Amino acid sequence: MRFTPDRAAIRFGCGLSPRHPAPGSVEDMLTTLTGPDRAAQEFPIPGMKPVFEMALRERKARHATRPFKGTDQYEAAFEKVKIERRAMREMASVWFGQALMRRAQTPDGFRERLVSFWSDHFTAAGKVLFLKFAPVTYAEEAIRPHVAGRFKDLLRAAVTHPLMLHYLDQAKSVGPQSRVAKRNPKRGLNENLARELLELHTLGVGGPYTQSDVRQLAELLAGLSFTHVDGFVFAKDQADPGDKTVLGKHYGGRDRLAAIYTVLDDLAAHPATARHIALKLATHFAGDAPDAALVGALERRFLDTGGDLLAVYQVMLEHPASWADGPRNVKQPIDFIGSSLRALDLQPRQMPKKKVAQMRKFFHSPLVMMGQTWGQPAGPDGWPEADEDWITPQRLAARLQWAMATPLRLRRTLPDPRDFVEIALGSEAPEQVRFAARAAESRPEGVGVVLSSAAFQRM
């Protein structure tokens, strides 16, 4: 099998749309990807700045309540804290709406899927109130600009990003011989980021590293930190003096941050990393048990080009195994909802992005029930890939509930189900789904049945 437009839109994009034509060729997909980021222009999402600013304002408001603790004015003083928190929730709700609108209306579905894939590969999340809203802004600033660039740039941007340094406890880690540790012997090293950097971000768990590499890398990384005012900073007082040995190579010198960038570049270029990334990409886009030849081809191209991601994608999109017939990956819940909105041609005015309660009811809660809480992955290894993890009875029930009930609440009128089959599934529509769309008793039921079909829920 080779490229077909409908399959390209479904398998590598955000699904079919009645408004945006499916890609015409592999070349077309890659050219679009290197062109301007039109979805980000039309549906902007900021970087971390507003998150940090609001967190600081909330903290200030909270501190201002302290003198009133235990008095009857406390509640009134705390109102200001509540106002800040409400403002943050409203902003986060808008960003969530923008992210969904990008999937619904982007002319470049492949880019959205890549952002989603790499944000998951470099999973970072917030563990305190305000940073819980930050994954989307992290993706905007650390992931999105690099998805068509080089892996090493993506790695550096993700691993040194404040949200990652927070999520995997790096910002608090101090070298055992650092100045901070000498002043305060209670402080010391935390291995969390070093381990996940080797295990998840680069070499993979089967990779050639030992506990000693984890430890030495943790000592080398000490100093990577951030503040709410400056964002990323290198805190020299937290750094551990002396050379460190990671995978048999020495890293040291006066410029510790340069040494950290060097180890990241070396890890990015490691053959085990190429293998790990090739397997993950193929599994995510081409199926849970990807073709060995495809994985091998991706791995070679990654190594040959020093991790040029565009070149790697080209191999993936030109490989016949990527276009094979038969049941492929199940859409993750965010892909399922996103492609449903795209087939429904949802318009910005129909997305209740400023209405926190509606956003929760229509999107956030259903995603929780489908097993994919927005911005809160279960662990640093991100979302599962296996189809069986997503299609359990309770998770499928949540998908069907959403498909039957939500479209009508977003759009006043729904399309004729007989037309909707062709919009949503195009040349991939099975005869049974066409039949079911004709036989439905009402438009919501017909649309719901099409969205619920196994054919629509796979890519």
Add this chain to the structure above:
Amino acid sequence: MTKSFQSRRRFLTRSLALGCSLAASPLVTPVTMASAPWDNRLVVIILRGGLDGLDAVRPYGAPEFQALRGRLLADGAVPGALDLDGYFALHPALADLMPLWRAGELSFAHAVSTPYRNKRSHFDGQDILEAGTGSAGVESVRDGWLNRLLSEVPGAHAETAYAIGRQSMLLTKGPADVSDWSPEASLVLSSQAERLLDLVMHDDPLFRDALNEALDLSQEDVLALGGEDEIDNADMMNAMQGMAAPAGREKGLAQIAEFAASRLRGETRLAAYSINGFDTHANQSRTISRALKPLADNIMILKKELGPVWGKTTVVAMTEFGRTVRANGTGGTDHGTGGLMIMAGGALRGGQVVTEWPGLSESALFEGRDLMPTRDLRAHAGWIMRGLFGLERGLIENTVFPGVDLGENPGLLL
């Protein structure tokens, strides 16, 4: 997974249309009673993230304890305050379990682990824990030990075992029928919609089987809506629009325990679910309480809701690995090796900390950093299953936990 849910569902619907309640229906009960192979119950709780066993059950009597772990204690905490046996003491977040300890309904196995060593990855560690294999086989084994146990039991059926919650678990995966459900999910469909959904999923076994199971498990909710009347399109849309909102973490865990108890009071003999949040890299004196407290609540809910069935029940909580013996530099602990298994229930010979205790001295540590595991936790789990269900030793050592050495009977059960 192949099952004849559709026909069973129709059968239940008919019996309910006659006005009988599900539990009391004379048409259903004898069949299921006859097919239940045992009367004892097992609940397996997977504690994800790597529980720090040395904090949950603190060896405060060890001479090294204060130096190694003092900084992990909350300010002013007395490590031996909830003393168990003069050497070990309970974490304050588990205080609600003290009455169970005194009643002989709570035990611990300390310094235990799976055969997993050295890489200390959560994800591999959990896979090995749930697969129940030695670490060599984890990539080839795609089924869980609870499922393999079930496959060996004649007469086990879909209701015998339940995997509960929104997460899917390797522990219960495999060829044997296991019901998978979350108490907050439900599906209310008109008969026409149900037919059409069956049509658009029929050729895809993954979707077809999940749909049938969801319909079957939703039956009680459907009946609550309107008894024997046919659900029409309007009912369906109303019900779907008022769909259940997900519960918060604490309430969600309580719901899971209540749901598990409701099933275990009936035909279910095995229930499994997980509790997250044990990966305490920083500020452990605060963060671990947020994971331990729900665990204690959960066990107490099971006891309360199970009533007399608690006497036949054993709850086993296990984790992928323990954590470093020394505190790290951020008031927490990093991934380690030897850990803790928690057991509760009326079927237990409780009030014991079962351990071949290695001690905390420098030379006794695994790789100079972790609690030395002195026993395979699978051996303890194996003896519990042998005691509860009468499984033969060979079956446990070859099939359920291939390669495990059960060793001497640790005497965990009454």
